[in-house]
Amino acid sequence: MSNSSICIQEKDFDLSAEIAALRKNDPRVGAVVSFLGTVRDMNDGSQVKGMTLEHYPGMTEKALQEILDQAKARWGIYQTLVIHRVGPLLPEDQIVLVAVTSAHRGEAFAACEFIMDYLKTAAPFWKKEETPEGARWVDARVTDEVALSKWKEK
Numbered sequence: 001m002s003n004s005s006i007c008i009q010e011k012d013f014d015l016s017a018e019i020a021a022l023r024k025n026d027p028r029v030g031a032v033v034s035f036l037g038t039v040r041d042m043n044d045g046s047q048v049k050g051m052t053l054e055h056y057p058g059m060t061e062k063a064l065q066e067i068l069d070q071a072k073a074r075w076g077i078y079q080t081l082v083i084h085r086v087g088p089l090l091p092e093d094q095i096v097l098v099a100v101t102s103a104h105r106g107e108a109f110a111a112c113e114f115i116m117d118y119l120k121t122a123a124p125f126w127k128k129e130e131t132p133e134g135a136r137w138v139d140a141r142v143t144d145e146v147a148l149s150k151w152k153e154k
Contacts, residue, residue: 004068004080006061010087012094022081022099029078033108034099035116041091043138046131051138053086053095054126060084067118071100074114075107082115084125114151 005022007013015036023029041048068080079101089095098115102108127138 003072003078004065005082006064006068007081007083008055008057008060008086009083010085012085013083013097015094015097018081018083018097019099022079023101026078026101028103029101030103031105031108032099032101033105033112034097035112036094037096037116039089039091039093039095043129046129046133048091049130049132050088050090051127051129052088053084054128055084055086056124060124063123064119067115067122070118071111071115075102075111076104077102077107077111080111080115082119084119084123086125117151 015034019032019034023032039048039051064082064084068082071077071080077100079099081097081099083097085093085095096116096119098112098119100108100112100115102111128135129138
């Protein structure tokens with residue numbers, strides 16, 4: 001049984017099916033924590049009509065695996081899953097799923113938050129938003145960097 005899965009894909013995913021598959025046949029699991037990120041219709045005061053996510057194949061998966069390995073080294077977690085979509089997306093589309101299983105909720109919550117914080121700042125994804133003012137590349141937010149800093153102190 002693999003204890004981490006990383007999928008970078010253009011197609012959408014079924015949240016319920018992915019969570020069910022993650023915990024299937026593992027009676028040790030007492031907690032499943034997940035984060036689902038979706039495309040918003042507003043960002044930095046501008047309407048977002050859509051976005052395109054790009055990545056560097058091979059490098060992205062390696063960076064994500066390093067993040068998952070760090071989470072496993074810090075907490076007693078079992079399975080991890082990251083699904084990240086690339087390509088063109090519209091408001092309300094699913095972008096990312098991070099899910100973690102463990103015996104207890106505390107470890108699963110902490111690991112899921114850690115993975116998402118690192119994913120937002122350290123994973124090689126590039127996001128371009130389409131707005132009424134034109135296309136613009138989006139950088140990591142200051143709040144994302146602040147969220148990441150709390151893990152570096154521990």
